[in-house]
Amino acid sequence: MPTQLVTHTPDGVVCAALQDGVHAGKAIVGGTGWDGPVTNEGWCILDLDDDPATVRQSICGAMLTASDISKAYDYFAVTDSRLPTTAQASLAATGRASITTVELLAALGFAPDWGAGLVQAIEQEQGTWSE
């Protein structure tokens, strides 16, 4: 099941990793369907072919020393300018863009105030850090 990665400005913090078919909410997706254009309230949705678990594990492998953590949101942020130009154009037009997981990882960094050590500490405290 593909993934909708929902981000929010100004930092591009990843706020949710939803499966396809899940409506992000009428305050985010202004259209009648879950896959409609995004409102202009600072939201972006990146559509990925991989399922949420695979996306999360790919992020872990690239950003952390863990094989998996509990979530792919809060800790990370996407810098739009590092996405492919076609994706940037799509985001500007509709607030949505289809990208690959590789393209996502190229644009991904830690959210403000976060780093690998802090993520590890939190996830270990929760018992959701697996190496």
Next chain:
Amino acid sequence: MATVTKIVGASDSADYATISLWYNARRSQPSSGDTEVCVLEDGNHDWSSWQGGWADVDLIVKFQAQNSHGGVWANGARIVPTGQMSFASREDDTTIEFIDLVFDFPAAYRPLYLGTSSTTTSKTTNVTLTRCLAYNASTNSPIVRNGYNAPGVTNITATNCVLEGEGGQWYDVPYSSSTATDSYVVMTACTVRDAIITLQRHTSNSTTNSSVVANGCLIAIDSGMNSGQMVKLTANSYARGGSSVDCITTEAEATHDNWADNSRTNATYGVTFHLDGSTPSSGQVSWEGGSGPKYDFSLVEHANNLAIGYAANATMPSGDIEGNTRPGSPDAGAYQSEVGVTLTPGKLALSTSTFAPAVVATQLVFLTPGKLALSTTGFAPSVASGNTLTPGIGQLSISGKVPSAVSSTPRSVISTGQWSSSIDFAVGDEWVVTIDGPSANAPRIHVQLLFS
């Protein structure tokens, strides 16, 4: 002081699909004194989110169910977290409210975490749980953790809540900071089963305070869990300034008073609690139970159930966890049993119309009102609050005399022995013979009509 309400859930009409999305949409919006309301639709919600980015102003955040769970674990809006919800870096006063929610916690660490980055900024933090069902499967992780390392006050309030656990704490102050927040817990009309409160302080800090106050609570702690004591007090625990009013507990008297600071009113100790719906013996408490965990903690309706009508002294909420009205002498715990009603038929009055109530008879006549019947509709005559009782129509039975009503005084000849009378009839006259009187002694009556 604006209030902004948003709906979170899976339906197309929800504003946001998840709590994390709602938080990111709202975090920079509040001004000082504002209230942010997150209404949660029916179903499971993951509160896992790092909410350290709220505008650092005096803030009220409400998490409120769209529909009440009605006292049932599987219903309503349910918090089933995959991680902690962290209110980190808060330097201003904060109130976090949970209303009508079900908390279904796994064994792992998933609490509401209260944190600060300052060791000097004093602040007041309030966390309130109202009409919540909370189950914590963990034996060492809380539902609410106070990680503050700054002066100020943290007030934890639970009203009409079920707090069920497996020996772990539902609220704790775990850390040993040299500058720790005072922490006060007030529980009113709560049902507690194997859920602990843990209070600790740093060895170098003797100025911080804490207390646990319990009003009208049912407290059942297994003897193998924290030595059967609801409040975990360590060698470095906070001061003990608590109290207890109208509480029924499994704790021994000395154990209960250890945290209640020897200030208690109408407490009953060492009580046996049943979790199987069985009939309690006198002085026991019995819950409906069912299959656990996440038991049905409504009270078994029985006169022996000690919890029923027990909270006569505490200031109890007007309703219970299900919204049922509590009577003048409410039950202890989160669930109010059906209200006991005494049915007292009024005296049946007798009224007469069109004739005076004088009775003419040659023997004693008794007018005996019949027993007043009471009919109930749609329920057995175990009467709950809100049911309607309709007395039946009263019946009057009269013994010794037929209740004839005479509209006019009849012409009559009354005599004893033999008598005769003659009347001249005209053509077409009708005549009537009326024999009236008691039938005692079976008198024989002969009527002879002679026409000449």
